[in-house]
Amino acid sequence: MPLVERQGVSLHVQLLGSGPPLAMLHGLLVGSMATWWFGAAPKLASAHRVLLSDLRGHGLSSFAPSGYDLDSLSEDLGALLPLAGDGPATLVGHSWGALVALTFALAHPERVARLVLVEAPLPPSRLAELDAFLAAPADAQLASLPQTLRATVEGTSRRGKKALAQLARLIGETTLVADLRAQPDFDDARVAQLACPVLLVYGDRSSCLKAGERLARTLPRAELVTLAGGHFLPAESGPALAALLEERLCPR
Amino acid sequence: MSQNQPDAVDESAVLARLAQLLREVIGEEWAQDVEIGRGTSFNEDLELESIEFVALAEKLQLEFGARVDFAGWLANQELEQIIRLRVGEVVDFICRCLSSSDKA
Numbered sequence: 001m002p003l004v005e006r007q008g009v010s011l012h013v014q015l016l017g018s019g020p021p022l023a024m025l026h027g028l029l030v031g032s033m034a035t036w037w038f039g040a041a042p043k044l045a046s047a048h049r050v051l052l053s054d055l056r057g058h059g060l061s062s063f064a065p066s067g068y069d070l071d072s073l074s075e076d077l078g079a080l081l082p083l084a085g086d087g088p089a090t091l092v093g094h095s096w097g098a099l100v101a102l103t104f105a106l107a108h109p110e111r112v113a114r115l116v117l118v119e120a121p122l123p124p125s126r127l128a129e130l131d132a133f134l135a136a137p138a139d140a141q142l143a144s145l146p147q148t149l150r151a152t153v154e155g156t157s158r159r160g161k162k163a164l165a166q167l168a169r170l171i172g173e174t175t176l177v178a179d180l181r182a183q184p185d186f187d188d189a190r191v192a193q194l195a196c197p198v199l200l201v202y203g204d205r206s207s208c209l210k211a212g213e214r215l216a217r218t219l220p221r222a223e224l225v226t227l228a229g230g231h232f233l234p235a236e237s238g239p240a241l242a243a244l245l246e247e248r249l250c251p252r
Numbered sequence: 253m254s255q256n257q258p259d260a261v262d263e264s265a266v267l268a269r270l271a272q273l274l275r276e277v278i279g280e281e282w283a284q285d286v287e288i289g290r291g292t293s294f295n296e297d298l299e300l301e302s303i304e305f306v307a308l309a310e311k312l313q314l315e316f317g318a319r320v321d322f323a324g325w326l327a328n329q330e331l332e333q334i335i336r337l338r339v340g341e342v343v344d345f346i347c348r349c350l351s352s353s354d355k356a
Binding site for chain 1: 278300
């Protein structure tokens with residue numbers, strides 16, 4: 001299993017395809033690189049060197065007690081990005097992963113060719129879907145997820161228990177929720193200076209859609225596309241999202 | 253597959269190897285003893301997690317090389333199909349990849 005050691009944390013990475021570098025980032029808690037691996041990643045790999053990674057504490061990366069704030073995760077990304085090759089990269093992120101991509105682009109604009117932000121929540125500390133998830137009792141958390149996503153984490157024996165144990169550990173034994181709550185909002189004046197093209201993709205039923213509209217107004221080169229679905233768009237509208245990304249990112 | 257090919261793909265060997273890789277991916281005690289056959293369901297019987305599919309694909313590539321592109325094969329299937337997936341279908345897929353690359 002390809003692992004990259006960073007500050008005592010093993011980060012799980014996968015590389016697919018060949019071409020200019022492209023990195024994909026998943027969301028917190030129920031996310032892993034499988035978010036992209038099952039959908040858009042193999043398609044984008046036809047024209048890119050695609051770097052998939054599991055955020056610290058998620059998927060097959062090792063447990064990490066802290067460092068879930070956007071600056072720390074952006075530094076993790078910066079350490080991994082050279083694996084996909086030299087030159088400015090396309091960054092694709094879902095939810096918190098989209099905010100990691102945006103944070104990285106603001107800190108290192110010269111290293112980013114283009115951004116795709118799927119369901120980036122703003123302000124970062126408020127996400128209605130996450131609030132509902134965290135408010136539910138532990139054994140009811142999975143049931144609060146949309147059906148298509150639930151199908152991949154629920155199970156009568158092994159899978160459900162494993163998913164709940166991982167969630168309990170991330171919520172109970174790490175600074176993840178505190179990091180998220182403490183995350184300051186982005187400064188629109190700074191966001192407005194980002195010169196690269198940005199594709200914003202939001203679900204038409206998502207509580208985050210207003211964040212997409214705000215980014216579309218603020219970013220100088222943004223396009224907002226809505227797809228049918230809610231916040232967990234890669235699960236809820238996977239084929240449509242993969243087709244959109246392939247159409248926009250893979251020249252024919 | 254022609255009979256005069258000594259290296260023709262051995263389906264039962266592929267099944268045995270896939271079963272072993274699945275036991276490694278699951279990594280739990282019960283998985284060591286569970287019978288894994290062509291009819292075993294990834295979803296209902298093994299309850300494979302999505303990230304465990306990724307881990308299995310890694311192991312398949314290490315074992316068989318880039319010619320077995322499990323990720324690419326799954327990418328062309330609907331989620332419902334993947335949820336219904338049985339071990340035998342993956343065995344057949346691997347055998348197809350191996351036999352077509354033998355001919356190449």
